[in-house]
Amino acid sequence: MQLDIDTLESLRRQHPAWRLLAAESSALVASFLHRVFVVPNQRVVAQADLVEALDDTLYTLREQRGANVYPRAALEYLNDWAANDKAWLRKFYPPGSDEPHFDITPATEKALAWLVTLSERQFVGTESRLLTLFELLRQMSDGSETDPQARVRELLRKRAEIDAEIERVQAGDMPLLGDTAVKERFTQFANLARELLADFREVEQNFRTLDRRVRERITLWDGSKGALLQDILGERDLIADSDQGRSFRAFWDFLMSRSRQEELTDLLERVFQLESVAEMAPDPRFKRVHYDWLEAGEHAQRTVALLSQQLRRFLDDQAYLENRRIMDILRGIEAGALAVRAQPPTGDFMTMADTATSIELPMERPLHTPLRKLKLDIVAMAAGDEDVDAGALFSQFVIDKAALSQHVRQSLQQRTQITLSELLHTRPLEHGLAELVAYLSLAAEQGGTVIDDTVQDSVDWVAPGGQRKTAQLPRVIFSR
Numbered sequence: 001m002q003l004d005i006d007t008l009e010s011l012r013r014q015h016p017a018w019r020l021l022a023a024e025s026s027a028l029v030a031s032f033l034h035r036v037f038v039v040p041n042q043r044v045v046a047q048a049d050l051v052e053a054l055d056d057t058l059y060t061l062r063e064q065r066g067a068n069v070y071p072r073a074a075l076e077y078l079n080d081w082a083a084n085d086k087a088w089l090r091k092f093y094p095p096g097s098d099e100p101h102f103d104i105t106p107a108t109e110k111a112l113a114w115l116v117t118l119s120e121r122q123f124v125g126t127e128s129r130l131l132t133l134f135e136l137l138r139q140m141s142d143g144s145e146t147d148p149q150a151r152v153r154e155l156l157r158k159r160a161e162i163d164a165e166i167e168r169v170q171a172g173d174m175p176l177l178g179d180t181a182v183k184e185r186f187t188q189f190a191n192l193a194r195e196l197l198a199d200f201r202e203v204e205q206n207f208r209t210l211d212r213r214v215r216e217r218i219t220l221w222d223g224s225k226g227a228l229l230q231d232i233l234g235e236r237d238l239i240a241d242s243d244q245g246r247s248f249r250a251f252w253d254f255l256m257s258r259s260r261q262e263e264l265t266d267l268l269e270r271v272f273q274l275e276s277v278a279e280m281a282p283d284p285r286f287k288r289v290h291y292d293w294l295e296a297g298e299h300a301q302r303t304v305a306l307l308s309q310q311l312r313r314f315l316d317d318q319a320y321l322e323n324r325r326i327m328d329i330l331r332g333i334e335a336g337a338l339a340v341r342a343q344p345p346t347g348d349f350m351t352m353a354d355t356a357t358s359i360e361l362p363m364e365r366p367l368h369t370p371l372r373k374l375k376l377d378i379v380a381m382a383a384g385d386e387d388v389d390a391g392a393l394f395s396q397f398v399i400d401k402a403a404l405s406q407h408v409r410q411s412l413q414q415r416t417q418i419t420l421s422e423l424l425h426t427r428p429l430e431h432g433l434a435e436l437v438a439y440l441s442l443a444a445e446q447g448g449t450v451i452d453d454t455v456q457d458s459v460d461w462v463a464p465g466g467q468r469k470t471a472q473l474p475r476v477i478f479s480r
Helices: 005-014 016-022 026-038 046-063 074-081 106-117 125-145 149-169 179-220 225-239 243-256 257-271 275-279 284-339 401-411 420-426 433-445
Strands: 087-093 099-104 417-419 450-462 469-477
Touching: 005 016, 005 087, 016 106, 026 106, 026 275, 046 074, 046 099, 074 087, 087 225, 087 275, 099 106, 099 420, 106 179, 125 450, 179 284, 225 257, 257 275, 257 284, 401 420, 401 433, 420 433, 420 469, 433 450, 433 469
Parallel strands: none
Antiparallel strands: 087 099, 417 469, 450 469
């Protein structure tokens, strides 16, 4: 992007990040949003919780600086920050909830990240970034080499270096990273981890922008429905096949690997035990940063699935309304034609219903009539038929969710993660579909469970009649 004067003036007027930095209350907005959303990596906050947190902040400021500072109510500030002319917050209603929720926009996160860089850094590392640049160049060069002989020579060179390093270690020569090098690399890791979490909001925003553009196109479309669907699906495929879409899909596949998650957990535990890293007093949340990545990625995946679901429902509603209107018109024409079939009129015979309002006065309504009380006859109880088969009363069964939950916990004692299909392999379903639904209910209630909609698992069981049943469902992963 060229930073000419026209572009910068346009950004100063239109970009939410620039408007936030230039706002009179930018210190309050930036400090509050950074503390509530960025520091704990909070994706969505309910309106009641956010109003309570802002009320506490405003109360403290008024106690320190006077009662006239920031005189408006907390909810007024939040609605103002979410307005279209500022767009520092995104206000929306999640599915199944009638309470508004808030999330910061990608522009706000960019402004907060830039403000963090303004503070003076006590330690500026350059060696690790230079090594990272060299490694990136080497990966691009080796990964794009089409000559097999050249790639073999490069692999042989790497193998020779590894063999030489093994010999040095066996001889007792083990070079170790110094404290400065460890601190430098950990600082770079922390910065990249935060940037990666911030990127997910921009990915979600891109998909929401696409969905809004598609809805506008559907509303104003005057061509055929086939051409509209082809245009919409083509744009969806364009997003999925773009560089951003392919990169996100590769990241998600890499992070969903169980071996990679276990390796990341082990590496973080070992790094946090280093004395040089402990001296830096790092944020303990970095120990589970890969789980934060997983949660943010799953949130982006669910956003895409929800947008697709809403778009399909929107198209179905449009088609239903169009078909209903056409059928009403046709039926009206048919009824009018049948009424005058014997004696066609000479003038106009189709009339429009009167648009006047029908007035009904309160005193014209009938008075309330109380219901008559029923008289119940007292009848003596008689003995029933003793030959009735009561076996149906004892054939009912109850799914013990506590036993299923205990089975999940016992399976996670030896492993950090386990899929639902693996659980059912060790303990097959005894009560069929009802027991499978109970497992899915447990997955929805537990916070650490991940549902991967991109992978399908098959579950088999034997029905009471001896028939074998099969169900297809998304992969459900229980975590410790």
